[in-house]
Amino acid sequence: MATDHPARAVEPEDAAPAGATAVAHPNIALIKYWGKRDEGLMIPAVDSLSITLDVFPTTTTVRLGPAGREDRVSLGGRPAEAGVAKRVAAFLDLLRERAGRPESAVVDTRNTVPTAAGLASSASGFAALALAGAAAYGLELGPAALSRLARRGSVSAARSVFGGWAICRAGRGPGADLDSFAEPVAVPDFDPALVIVLLDADAKSVSSRVAMRRTTETSPLYRAWADSSRTDLAEMRTALHRGDLDLVGEIAERNALGMHATMLAARPAVRYFSPATVTVLDHVVRLRAQGIAAYATMDAGPNVKVLCHREDGPRVAAELRGAAPGCPVIIARRGPGAHLRTGQ
Numbered sequence: 001m002a003t004d005h006p007a008r009a010v011e012p013e014d015a016a017p018a019g020a021t022a023v024a025h026p027n028i029a030l031i032k033y034w035g036k037r038d039e040g041l042m043i044p045a046v047d048s049l050s051i052t053l054d055v056f057p058t059t060t061t062v063r064l065g066p067a068g069r070e071d072r073v074s075l076g077g078r079p080a081e082a083g084v085a086k087r088v089a090a091f092l093d094l095l096r097e098r099a100g101r102p103e104s105a106v107v108d109t110r111n112t113v114p115t116a117a118g119l120a121s122s123a124s125g126f127a128a129l130a131l132a133g134a135a136a137y138g139l140e141l142g143p144a145a146l147s148r149l150a151r152r153g154s155v156s157a158a159r160s161v162f163g164g165w166a167i168c169r170a171g172r173g174p175g176a177d178l179d180s181f182a183e184p185v186a187v188p189d190f191d192p193a194l195v196i197v198l199l200d201a202d203a204k205s206v207s208s209r210v211a212m213r214r215t216t217e218t219s220p221l222y223r224a225w226a227d228s229s230r231t232d233l234a235e236m237r238t239a240l241h242r243g244d245l246d247l248v249g250e251i252a253e254r255n256a257l258g259m260h261a262t263m264l265a266a267r268p269a270v271r272y273f274s275p276a277t278v279t280v281l282d283h284v285v286r287l288r289a290q291g292i293a294a295y296a297t298m299d300a301g302p303n304v305k306v307l308c309h310r311e312d313g314p315r316v317a318a319e320l321r322g323a324a325p326g327c328p329v330i331i332a333r334r335g336p337g338a339h340l341r342t343g344q
Helices: 082-099 121-136 143-151 173-179 208-218 222-242 245-264 275-289 310-323
Strands: 007-009 019-024 027-031 036-038 048-052 058-067 071-075 103-111 165-168 182-184 193-197 294-297 304-308 329-332
Touching: 019 121, 027 222, 027 245, 027 294, 036 173, 036 208, 048 222, 058 121, 071 082, 082 103, 082 121, 082 143, 103 121, 121 143, 143 182, 165 222, 193 310, 208 245, 222 245, 245 294, 245 304, 275 294, 275 304, 275 310, 304 310, 310 329
Parallel strands: 007 071, 071 103
Antiparallel strands: 019 058, 027 048, 048 165, 058 103, 165 182, 193 304, 193 329, 294 304
């Protein structure tokens, strides 16, 4: 059984000399998983499907230290907040238990995506931590096992293990912990753009974990959305296979807006929309009226992502910059899976 290793922050120069470094990218779910059946094991309530992006990578280095020392965690070159350090230490305990090794760890994570702003920083963060940590502790894991491990840190991280399109299974019955992992979805001839409108880079006032729990426990709309999400997933896979962006976009938009509707119906309501969010969503509708295939999706936050044809990306981005003056607008594409960085 793993020992209890409390975490504390560390400055990078304190780090031990040996370890592993991994890079992972965030993914954006077009079919959401909102809600968990088991918070302890991080098992999602429904299946989800996403695209891993080519922007906002997270780079994480894990170096091993002497057994019995506190784990030390830095984020962006600065001491990690206590809550983040505790969550990382719990994940490291899981690695130690599986590897049968007692060493402490020094973790240095560098995000290029705003943290806790609804831009999947936990997905890239825990995918990178899972891969770097497994390598540092000498665990040899196949893709499914690595995805299953990453899920224990963040459900969305299970999908960031893979590049491009991926589906994460919720798992069923008593074997759900083993059955819940992501796997790639082959979509060879469909490579759209995803235009990200960064309306607010600050951390959310209500964390995703708190919002999920409140929604699943109190929203009268949640069960209906979860049931419809299963239908959305089946239809989404067909649309992806056909390369039908309009159908993909329609399904993604209704799935995301339905998820936010369940949050608005929670007691008390969880509202991530801002006035700027509504302005951007209205502009997406106007783009479609002008004949541009553009469809919105949103995670737990005010920021909007707009799916469109690759060749329309620059025009859509320009239009949305006009809708959100002063806000960064980034054109993303399909990106790579998590990978170790060599030459350390």
